[in-house]
Amino acid sequence: MQSELSLLEQIKLEKIWDFPGGIHPSEKKDLSNQAPIANLPVSKRYYVPVKQHIGSVDDIIVSIGDSVLENQPLTSSNLTMTVPVHSPISGKVIAIAPHVSAHPSAQPELTIIIDADIEQVSAPLTPMTNWQDKDKVELTEQLKVMGLSGMGGAGFPTHIKMFPSKPIDLLILNGVECEPYITSDDTLMRYFSKEIVQGAEILQHIVSAKVCIIGIEDNKPDAIKALKAATKDIANIDVRVVPTKYPSGGEKQLIQLLTGLQVPSGGIPADLGIVMQNVGTAFAVKEAIIDGKPLTKRVVTITGETLKSPQNVWAKLGTPTQDLLDFAGHTPEKQQRIIMGGPMMGFSILDASTPVVKTTNCILAPSAKKLPPQGDEQACIRCGLCADACPAELLPQQLQWFSKAKDHDKLSEYNLFDCIECGACAYVCPSQIPLVQYYRTSKAEIREIEQEKIKSEKARVRFEQRQERLEREKQVRLAKHKASAEKRAKALEKDTSAKDKIAAALARAKAKKQASTDESNDSVSKSNTTTSSDSMPATKPANAAKDKVAEAIARAKAKKAAKEQQESAEIQADKKAQPVEAKTTSAEPVSTAEQERKAKVAAAIARAKQKREEAKAASQEKTAEPETKTNEPQAKGSEPQVKIEPKIGSEPEEETQLTAEQIRKQKVAAAIAKAKAKKAKSE
Numbered sequence: 054m055q056s057e058l059s060l061l062e063q064i065k066l067e068k069i070w071d072f073p074g075g076i077h078p079s080e081k082k083d084l085s086n087q088a089p090i091a092n093l094p095v096s097k098r099y100y101v102p103v104k105q106h107i108g109s110v111d112d113i114i115v116s117i118g119d120s121v122l123e124n125q126p127l128t129s130s131n132l133t134m135t136v137p138v139h140s141p142i143s144g145k146v147i148a149i150a151p152h153v154s155a156h157p158s159a160q161p162e163l164t165i166i167i168d169a170d171i172e173q174v175s176a177p178l179t180p181m182t183n184w185q186d187k188d189k190v191e192l193t194e195q196l197k198v199m200g201l202s203g204m205g206g207a208g209f210p211t212h213i214k215m216f217p218s219k220p221i222d223l224l225i226l227n228g229v230e231c232e233p234y235i236t237s238d239d240t241l242m243r244y245f246s247k248e249i250v251q252g253a254e255i256l257q258h259i260v261s262a263k264v265c266i267i268g269i270e271d272n273k274p275d276a277i278k279a280l281k282a283a284t285k286d287i288a289n290i291d292v293r294v295v296p297t298k299y300p301s302g303g304e305k306q307l308i309q310l311l312t313g314l315q316v317p318s319g320g321i322p323a324d325l326g327i328v329m330q331n332v333g334t335a336f337a338v339k340e341a342i343i344d345g346k347p348l349t350k351r352v353v354t355i356t357g358e359t360l361k362s363p364q365n366v367w368a369k370l371g372t373p374t375q376d377l378l379d380f381a382g383h384t385p386e387k388q389q390r391i392i393m394g395g396p397m398m399g400f401s402i403l404d405a406s407t408p409v410v411k412t413t414n415c416i417l418a419p420s421a422k423k424l425p426p427q428g429d430e431q432a433c434i435r436c437g438l439c440a441d442a443c444p445a446e447l448l449p450q451q452l453q454w455f456s457k458a459k460d461h462d463k464l465s466e467y468n469l470f471d472c473i474e475c476g477a478c479a480y481v482c483p484s485q486i487p488l489v490q491y492y493r494t495s496k497a498e499i500r501e502i503e504q505e506k507i508k509s510e511k512a513r514v515r516f517e518q519r520q521e522r523l524e525r526e527k528q529v530r531l532a533k534h535k536a537s538a539e540k541r542a543k544a545l546e547k548d549t550s551a552k553d554k555i556a557a558a559l560a561r562a563k564a565k566k567q568a569s570t571d572e573s574n575d576s577v578s579k580s581n582t583t584t585s586s587d588s589m590p591a592t593k594p595a596n597a598a599k600d601k602v603a604e605a606i607a608r609a610k611a612k613k614a615a616k617e618q619q620e621s622a623e624i625q626a627d628k629k630a631q632p633v634e635a636k637t638t639s640a641e642p643v644s645t646a647e648q649e650r651k652a653k654v655a656a657a658i659a660r661a662k663q664k665r666e667e668a669k670a671a672s673q674e675k676t677a678e679p680e681t682k683t684n685e686p687q688a689k690g691s692e693p694q695v696k697i698e699p700k701i702g703s704e705p706e707e708e709t710q711l712t713a714e715q716i717r718k719q720k721v722a723a724a725i726a727k728a729k730a731k732k733a734k735s736e
């Protein structure tokens with residue numbers, strides 16, 4: 054149950070709480086903590102893996118054959134979740150190739166292999182003076198550039214932890230070092246307590262923590278004494294001693310010990326306003342900020358019953374394990390086991406060239422008698438000891454079953470990822486079941502599946518983005534085509550309009566020319582009229598001239614037709630008037646003057662008609678002559694004269710016949726009119 058008090062109120066109580074489970078294995082720390090930290094001699098060859106932290110790897114910035122200086126960066130640090138690696142010595146890059154990794158899987162990792170030279174020259178260091186005046190971003194960037202990642206756990210980049218999601222009240226320095234055999238932090242705290250406290254002050258400054266607590270197990274009295282001395286004049290930094298119990302150095306367990314608070318499942322310390330760093334990391338922070346030194350070395354415990362001189366050494370990163378064992382006077386047993394890390398959480402290495410990395414705290418070469426290897430696995434007897442030992446309050450027995458069955462859903466349901474792989478369950482298991490190995494394998498499988506899912510999701514997103522891009526490009530192309538089509542249509546419209554204008558201009562010009570030709574034709578026509586009807590013109594005009602003539606004739610015809618229409622209307626009126634006249638003559642008295650006038654008018658009309666018909670007949674004869682004689686295609690618009698003599702009420706196919714009949718009728722009408730006029734005159 055969580056406390057009702059605030060975090061700072063909890064801390065002020067100066068109380069040490071407890072956590073569930075835990076074990077008390079034989080410590081065996083006195084093997085290696087009896088002497089100060091030694092300096093390991095320079096090795097002949099160093100293997101520097103480019104990835105020694107959790108996160109990504111940036112570019113390698115050296116090449117094979119390059120001479121490098123000590124502390125020179127070998128990789129860049131532009132990515133967020135990355136920290137660079139630096140050359141631990143001066144020498145020459147002889148290879149950049151996969152090499153056995155300092156990992157339980159021993160999977161080869163890309164490694165920069167450097168042969169040391171004799172001079173051992175360092176690159177210039179970049180210390181930050183007056184760090185108290187520097188802002189958080191500047192200090193954090195320096196930590197990143199100096200290659201700092203957690204030195205007591207999984208290797209989380211230190212600069213990332215400096216930007217927690219919530220305000221931080223408490224900074225905890227972890228100096229518990231609860232695992233048997235290991236004393237690297239113990240000796241560091243004993244001999245470099247001042248530097249560790251300087252590092253703690255810098256970290257506290259960066260995360261704005263109100264309080265800093267250094268947690269140490271009660272089996273390290275010298276370290277406790279040294280740190281209390283180093284912090285006695287510093288407000289807000291306190292040393293707290295916790296009882297020796299494994300795994301009290303676990304992050305969640307130490308928080309519970311010091312504050313009574315539990316980090317929720319799936320949560321992180323920052324959720325409670327807490328940031329935790331290892332004391333080794335605090336030392337590296339001091340060197341990075343105050344001395345400007347990148348992380349190229351660390352304290353490593355070389356211990357075990359098969360070593361002549363177990364001790365702690367300053368080992369440069371990349372040093373082969375064999376060189377450490379040789380330095381400590383290793384006398385291997387038959388089937389000697391070499392463990393990187395402690396007996397609880399470490400892993401066996403099979404290749405002695407496996408290098409020291411940022412998280413390597415111990416090389417253990419135990420005797421088989423003191424630390425027997427894991428026995429053959431037997432069936433679970435459901436004793437429940439594993440559950441009792443688990444500090445994370447998990448059910449190791451059930452997790453083992455689900456791991457064997459690869460039931461990932463059940464493993465998640467039973468909070469596999471809350472397991473800190475402390476090995477307490479396996480330590481107490483009477484059936485010698487390698488429980489932690491099952492959990493590690495299952496975690497790796499689940500992570501791989503999740504990675505595959507992420508990759509698939511990324512691929513899906515990329516595919517969809519590509520489809521969207523192709524669709525966008527298609528739409529752009531279509532829009533362009535549409536715009537081009539509209540442009541062409543407008544251009545065509547303009548062109549048509551221009552053509553129309555040109556055509557109109559041509560028509561006007563033609564009409565004008567035609568007018569002048571008409572005048573000429575008129576004169577020609579007059580000339581032709583004066584000559585005999587069967588005589589030919591003196592000269593024959595070209596087709597154009599013929600057209601003009603035909604057009605002139607057509608116009609004349611039209612003019613004449615209009616006239617005839619009018620006259621025909623008058624004749625019709627006369628015809629209608631005749632019966633009335635007759636009726637009037639027989640039945641009613643009519644004015645003699647009026648009758649005489651009408652008779653005169655009718656006679657005049659009749660004469661005019663006759664004259665016109667005669668003129669028309671003459672004109673038809675003249676018009677027909679050029680067509681029959683020239684044997685040329687008939688000009689467009691011209692027709693035989695006789696056919697375009699429209700008569701009111703006549704049908705086209707009867708035109709010729711009706712015209713003659715009409716003439717006859719008109720002559721009769723004229724004669725009648727004359728007779729009427731004569732009669733009227735006599736009356």
Ligand code: SF4
Pocket residue numbers: 432433434435436437438439440449450453478481482483484485486
């Ligand atoms: S301690 Fe071993 S034998 Fe006992 S329940 Fe757990 S797994 Fe089974």
Ligand code: SF4
Pocket residue numbers: 439442443444445446447448449471472473474475476477478479488489
């Ligand atoms: S290894 Fe995991 S399951 Fe086993 S005791 Fe530790 S935390 Fe519990």
